[in-house]
Amino acid sequence: NVQHFDSKIIGARYYNSQNFYDTTDIIPLRDSVRHGTHTASIEAGREVAGASVFGLAQGIARGGISNARIAVYKVCWAMGCSIADILAAFDDAIADGVDIISASFGMSAAYTFTDDPVAIGSFHALKKGILTITAAGNYGPLCAPISNVSPWLLTVGASTIDxxxxxxxxxxxxxxxxxxxxxxxxxxxxxxxxxxx
Structure with missing residues (x-):
C-alpha cells in the first residue's frame, strides 16, 4: 500500500561523495541490502500481526515508537561509507529538525573521539538537543568490540532473552x-x- 508508506517516510536524502556504488546497489535511495529497512522497523515499525521467527513466538510485532515518522539519510553503500558523507548527513538531519538520529552502523573498533564521524556528528546533534542512538558494533553475532563508545551516545546491542x-x-x-x-x-x-x- 503506497499511501501507507507515504505517511511513514517523510524525507529522504542520499550521499556518495566517494563513488562507493557497486552493481548490487540500488541507486539512489532504495535499500539494497535491507539493513536500513530492518533497523527502521525496529525503531518506528507499525504493528504487524502474525510475525514470527521461522514459526516460533508468533504474535504482534511493532517498533519502539510505532507512530514515529522516518527521514532517511543514506550514507552507506556496498563498497562502504564515507566519513564526509556521514558528517554531511548529520548536518542535514540537524538542519531538518529531526527529533532523534539512529546511526545503526559501527566501525571494526572504537576510534578516538576526534577521528570518529559518529562521535563528532552526534556531539553536534546533542548540542542542538537531538539524541543519537547507535549500534554497539556491526560485527555480530561473533564476539567483537564495541565501536560506538562516546558518552553522549545511547548505544544499544543485541542480547539473549529468558x-x-x-x-x-x-x-x-x-x-x-x-x-x-x-x-x-x-x-x-x-x-x-x-x-x-
Whole structure:
C-alpha cells in the first residue's frame, strides 16, 4: 500500500561523495541490502500481526515508537561509507529538525573521539538537543568490540532473552527429540550453545 508508506517516510536524502556504488546497489535511495529497512522497523515499525521467527513466538510485532515518522539519510553503500558523507548527513538531519538520529552502523573498533564521524556528528546533534542512538558494533553475532563508545551516545546491542522455544529435532536415523534453545535459530557465538535433550 503506497499511501501507507507515504505517511511513514517523510524525507529522504542520499550521499556518495566517494563513488562507493557497486552493481548490487540500488541507486539512489532504495535499500539494497535491507539493513536500513530492518533497523527502521525496529525503531518506528507499525504493528504487524502474525510475525514470527521461522514459526516460533508468533504474535504482534511493532517498533519502539510505532507512530514515529522516518527521514532517511543514506550514507552507506556496498563498497562502504564515507566519513564526509556521514558528517554531511548529520548536518542535514540537524538542519531538518529531526527529533532523534539512529546511526545503526559501527566501525571494526572504537576510534578516538576526534577521528570518529559518529562521535563528532552526534556531539553536534546533542548540542542542538537531538539524541543519537547507535549500534554497539556491526560485527555480530561473533564476539567483537564495541565501536560506538562516546558518552553522549545511547548505544544499544543485541542480547539473549529468558524465553525457551521448544521444537522437534529429527535425525537422519529416524529418531526425534524435543529440544529447546533460548536463541534459535542462531547460536550465541560468545558462549556455548544451550541445547537440552
Amino acid at each position: 524465553r525457551k522455544f521448544v521444537t522437534q529435532l529429527a535425525l537422519g536415523n529416524g529418531k526425534t527429540f524435543m529440544v529447546s534453545n533460548s536463541y534459535l535459530p542462531y547460536s550465541n557465538f560468545c558462549r556455548p550453545r544451550n541445547f537440552h535433550l
